[in-house]
Amino acid sequence: MQSPAVAIGPIGVFDSGIGGLSVLAALRQELPDEQFVYIGDAGHAPYGERDTAHVLARSQLLADYLCTSHQAKALVLACNTATAAAVASLRELYPELPIVGIEPALKPAAAQTASGVVAVMATRSTLASDKFLALLAAQPPSVRFLLQACDGLAAAIEQADRHAIESLSEGYVQALRQNTDGGAQIDTVVLGCTHYALITEVLSRLWGPRVGLLEAGQPVARRTRQVLKAAGLLRPAIGATQQDVAAKPLVCLSTGDPTLLDQALQDWHIGEPALRASALLLP
């Protein structure tokens, strides 16, 4: 049983930038009584095109900062790339701390596909990771997974560069479609990077109405609830309404340009309208 002081600490959430906001939104819906500190490590993004050692070092630094400066009672890695690179080592470094990661939704996709052809859009680093390859190997052999490393797409989303988002997305969707060689068609697409969940409008339009897009924000939020509950770390419910959730104070920090995070917070209606991200200076 944890002390009440520990139970009232915030949940630390981080990503390379704004992508993790897609997870934060689900977390705030699922856990309306909890407080969150969010870090977008935009000064070191994109993670997906950097080497694993760099992503591991950044993840350790951010985890250490969230635990020591904010007394985080749990961590959520709202980034597939950081999860693949660092979740195992963070769990070793912090054996007492509940740590929840995110991974591409291959298993739900395999369960859902009728055509048996699933596309996976993710960062280069996630797709090359041992963690992802093990996940892929565990899927039923009857399902064909087509993998697409979407270089530049997370960075375009980070910069809110509409033109680059459109043209890169179009190119990657086309490349995946060509991969089916006139055989069975893709009917399910796994969004294996949290940034891509912020552009579902663009991707849905490109893929068309018959293709389902899967992201993992809600499952991660549900898993976080389970893990906190099992550890006795859930805050007691105060009967928050949906409005309270939107208004609950939230700490948002960016190691890059905080105005990009501000814009994303507003676009996605996360936190109170006056919420502003602060610059975080870390080595």
Ligand code: DGL
């Ligand atoms: N949002 C991150 C993910 O889920 C990565 C984006 C990046 O390349 O920085 O993988």
